[in-house]
Amino acid sequence: MAQVLSFQLFLSSSGPTKPLKSHKRTRKFTSISTYTKGPPGPVKKIHKLNLEVSPHRAVSAVRLMRIEMGGAFADLLNEKGKGSGDNEMGYVERTLGFRTKDLDDRDLRLVTDIVGGTIRWRRYLDHLIGSMCHDQSTFRNMEPLLLQILRIGFYEIVKLNMPPYAVVDENVRLAKVALRVGAGNMVNGILRKLVSLKENNSLPLPRLEGDDRAQARALATLYSHPVWMVRRWTKYLGQEEAIRLMMWNNSNPTFSLRANNAKGFTRADLVMRLDLLKVSYKVSLNLDQFVCIKTGMQIVIQAGLLKQGLCAVQDESAGLVVSIVDPQPGEVIIDCCAAPGGKTLYMASQMNGQGIVYAIDINKGRLRILKEAAKLQQVDSVITTIPSDLRNLAENYPLKSDKVLLDAPCSGLGVLSKRADLRWNRKLEDMEELKNLQDELLDAASSLVKPGGVLVYSTCSIDPVENEERVEAFLVRHPEFHIDVVDKYVPSDFMTKRGYYYSDPVRHSMDGAFATRLVRAL
Numbered sequence: 001m002a003q004v005l006s007f008q009l010f011l012s013s014s015g016p017t018k019p020l021k022s023h024k025r026t027r028k029f030t031s032i033s034t035y036t037k038g039p040p041g042p043v044k045k046i047h048k049l050n051l052e053v054s055p056h057r058a059v060s061a062v063r064l065m066r067i068e069m070g071g072a073f074a075d076l077l078n079e080k081g082k083g084s085g086d087n088e089m090g091y092v093e094r095t096l097g098f099r100t101k102d103l104d105d106r107d108l109r110l111v112t113d114i115v116g117g118t119i120r121w122r123r124y125l126d127h128l129i130g131s132m133c134h135d136q137s138t139f140r141n142m143e144p145l146l147l148q149i150l151r152i153g154f155y156e157i158v159k160l161n162m163p164p165y166a167v168v169d170e171n172v173r174l175a176k177v178a179l180r181v182g183a184g185n186m187v188n189g190i191l192r193k194l195v196s197l198k199e200n201n202s203l204p205l206p207r208l209e210g211d212d213r214a215q216a217r218a219l220a221t222l223y224s225h226p227v228w229m230v231r232r233w234t235k236y237l238g239q240e241e242a243i244r245l246m247m248w249n250n251s252n253p254t255f256s257l258r259a260n261n262a263k264g265f266t267r268a269d270l271v272m273r274l275d276l277l278k279v280s281y282k283v284s285l286n287l288d289q290f291v292c293i294k295t296g297m298q299i300v301i302q303a304g305l306l307k308q309g310l311c312a313v314q315d316e317s318a319g320l321v322v323s324i325v326d327p328q329p330g331e332v333i334i335d336c337c338a339a340p341g342g343k344t345l346y347m348a349s350q351m352n353g354q355g356i357v358y359a360i361d362i363n364k365g366r367l368r369i370l371k372e373a374a375k376l377q378q379v380d381s382v383i384t385t386i387p388s389d390l391r392n393l394a395e396n397y398p399l400k401s402d403k404v405l406l407d408a409p410c411s412g413l414g415v416l417s418k419r420a421d422l423r424w425n426r427k428l429e430d431m432e433e434l435k436n437l438q439d440e441l442l443d444a445a446s447s448l449v450k451p452g453g454v455l456v457y458s459t460c461s462i463d464p465v466e467n468e469e470r471v472e473a474f475l476v477r478h479p480e481f482h483i484d485v486v487d488k489y490v491p492s493d494f495m496t497k498r499g500y501y502y503s504d505p506v507r508h509s510m511d512g513a514f515a516t517r518l519v520r521a522l
């Protein structure tokens, strides 16, 4: 906490974007050096263009600090223009205390890969780093920036199989410039030890042995997930499937793009543009407007396809939920937890400018994003946003409809390959809280459904407690609803025995998601 405070002090008097006067800056960086526990080394390097340090590593280290330390570190950054080379270098300067050359496209890609991979493999990497320190207290008390630099080095050597001595050199240099010579020496010693153990095939990794708990702990380290997730998945899926799921979560994510018909842009147009951009793709076999890309998202972004509203990034698993709602021109649809609008916008694009989608969400900021995207994608004429807690909606808006979608807040356990840090932020206790919220939201959403109308409940979770169990409990509380099986709307391969929709990350190679179609009696 003291470390965080020293950073906040550094921030609060200067603000992240304003240049500092040099005498003030000296004082501020003294504060940083308290944080890094070293002598005030960075002071003399401010504004010096440090060509010795590879820019993508410096940016990766700072971004990892930001993600791990959350708010305290995020405040340091000027979020405007996030992702642009200028901004990235700005925050390296403000945080590490030196400038380096600007990032090119290749550097930007490397940053994404290194940051994503280092976060995913954090538990595994920390296990190795810890076992190569003199004792556990050295590891536990390690200053945060030094730890990030080591994680990057370990990830590059063990998981990316990069030439080890180049990795050692580069990370030692970064530690020396960003921290101090002693830190560089420590990185050197630890990384060299790792290289030698790896070359002898003797990395100190846990064995899969002992009772269930011991095995769960070993798997959690080997596949880098929290122990509670491993235990849960082993219980629901069995050990082999749980391992496959963790391997999927650790792989580089695949993205899907939806061509925006509302702007007269078809999948054939999208495919033509991707060919021109030399981005390889696969057309979706499940959804007419979708294509899947493994790499090249940066190229798509830079070509302006998203900014022009010609297409949207949307996972097929989410697109299939919209297929289950089955929006038709002229309908009135209530989207109960709509922001940031992925499903609202797709539904609206299918309505040919006729009908209305009420987009409700408790989060005004996220609803604003939805509104802007709706304009960009030219579907704003059929969308009305309502900022409200769904549970209090009826007091102010007497809404009723034949089609209601509740895409509930959930653990996100189906999207861990895309959301690298989510696994470390979720706690077992969250599941209980979410379960209660989901029940309350289901009750509220059901009151908006007209007799004979449909309620679609969906999540981006693979956890039965948030999915099947919520539906079964709802049906006990609301016998006026019954299940409408989903195979009329999605390929039967996605239908469970009970008639629910379920996309399995491993089997379907997309995010995990769940949905059910519930019909209210007349």
Ligand SMILES: C[S@@+](CC[C@H](N)C(=O)[O-])C[C@H]1O[C@@H](n2cnc3c(N)ncnc32)[C@H](O)[C@@H]1O
Binding pocket: 318, 336, 337, 338, 339, 340, 341, 342, 343, 344, 360, 361, 362, 363, 366, 388, 389, 390, 391, 407, 408, 409, 410
């Ligand atoms: C899974 S996200 C929805 C994603 C969205 N349907 C999409 O496709 O982009 C869940 C949303 O529920 C909203 N939410 C949470 N609690 C709510 C409540 N009590 N009333 C209304 N919205 C709520 C959150 O703000 C969040 O935007």
